[in-house]
Amino acid sequence: MLAYIIRRVFQSALVLLVVGLVAFSMFSFVGDPVDNMLGQERTQADIERLRETLGLDQPFVVQYWRFLEQAAQGNFGLSYRQGRPVAEILVERLPATLELAFVSGLMALFGGIALGIFTAIRRRGVSANIIMTASLIGVSLPTFLIGILLIYLFSVELGWLPSFGRGEVTRIGNWTTGFLTTSGLKALILPAITLGLYQMTLIMRLVRTEMLEVLRMDYIRFARARGIREKSVNFRHALKNTLVPVITITGLQLGSIIAFAIITETVFQWPGVGLLFINAIQFVDIPVMAAYLMMISVMFVGINLIVDMLYFAIDPRLRADRTAGGH
């Protein structure tokens, strides 16, 4: 198992190096930052000075190495647009995105598993069929459309919930949270639904398919033949066996929730890293874009790694070192 973990960590590092290269290449291929940062009234000396400060006069490999070194320490340089350290801006924006992703992730996971189990156990029932049909809509409608529909219904027509922003936030150290005020919580509802709906339907359909598969297995039949009650058959025997694929997908979905947050944050003007990234693209703010890319890929890779470890926790057949012999 240790060898496996080491191998996976090594692979992850490789992936990050490649992403780092892409992120770094953007500096040399997309636009000239110096043009963007200095106004019309610049002198040659100004340009030289700035190039030196930004390290743009070094050869490519040296610059890449310095970039990695700095990135590893969380230092992504100055934002071209705001002139402030990128890390500072990210840290400022991250709580908004993480809180949004957390809430919609929870919603997707628990809603998806619950609905998946329900539609599998009651697969001939009317309500299960209605849910399945509705979920098709959830999968096929684009995120921004769902967001706009929700805004139209709940903000414009009914006026119940705000259509943009985070509401009132409370500051705790470096973290700003919307969980502690009513307006913050209200502001969270629509973006969280918008962001989590697709993932929820995906998880639901996955859980349902896996569950139906497992319910056909001999050991389920045997459990029934031993008089085990339905609740236990469904939740103890069947659900556990559906969890391995569900965890894989859910883990990957968690990564994409943070990535997809870009669209939701744009629709709802949610002041998170996604919106920051979109704005950075408009202003060709390469350091911010590069930092965002790196951050997202670290998250993806990290989540993947955790998912792999979870396999071992769930499935005893993978824990080879536990085998007591006797074959």
Add this chain to the structure above:
Amino acid sequence: MTDTPVLSVRNLVVEIPTRHGLLRPVDDVSYDIEAGEILGVVGESGAGKSMTGNAVIGLLDPPARITSGEILLSGQPIHNLERSALRRLRGKKMGMIFQDPLTSLNPLLTIGDQLSETILEHLDISQTQARKRAIAALEEVGIPAASARINSYPHEFSGGMRQRVVIALALCAEPDLIIADEPTTALDVSVQAQIMALLKRLCRDRGVAVMLVTHDMGVIAEAADRVAVMYAGRLAELGAVREVLTNARHPYTAGLMASTPLASQGRKRLRQIPGAMPRLGALPTGCAFHPRCDHAQDQCRQEPGPTLDRCDGRAACWFPIGADTKEEAQA
């Protein structure tokens, strides 16, 4: 022991509605199993053996359902019980063993968990007592070092050992009836004999009634007390093993015997029954076996096969083998 048989199946009919009409995988089947007795059930694939077992234990897959007849467990009717009442009987009063021990155990639960869970479901005892009983159950089916292995997962056992675990699971709440659906088919030949010996011993020691479904005439000859031969959903023949094996009355049984190598028969040439069993949707008129029967007469082609009573409760045949000609003429 009382005179009431543990299991009594009376004129059982199972039907499956399909787009092409109503199928009857089990058609008017009746038999009893006494305590301590092993009833072997044989017949070609698709004869309705598993369907009968599933009907008894109440695990028919919809749309299949019991449409008439009775099932009595120790004299009590169970065919009309509601689901939860029937569930409480499963495991406690009747258990089932399936063909494949590799897939019968939940791979993610330890065998101790699966045993305790079953015991706690049916008996009002504490967790620790349940654990003790689980270990005892494993010891009884011959798992060595049971107390050490109780926390093992199914994949840590070999096929034969797993089937022992399955038997322990089926028996751990001490049911009166066990339905064993081809319990040895998926096992090595050497392991098969051990598992059969185990089943026989448990049946004798505990007075459990066993319905043993199998394709293997050797297993029947070795283990069963009586044997029921099924053909196309109906009972073809029913009787004591020695009688049926050496002196078959139904031509189908005779054909089955002739096509099975048995030590007791010496080196006789094996003969196949010509043709194949008809599909349920396309049963011939008259006796379902007549197209394959050497002895078929006009009556067999026109009238449905008789009930077992026709031949002393032995064979469902208009012209059973060995019946004298006078009887035939009367019919």
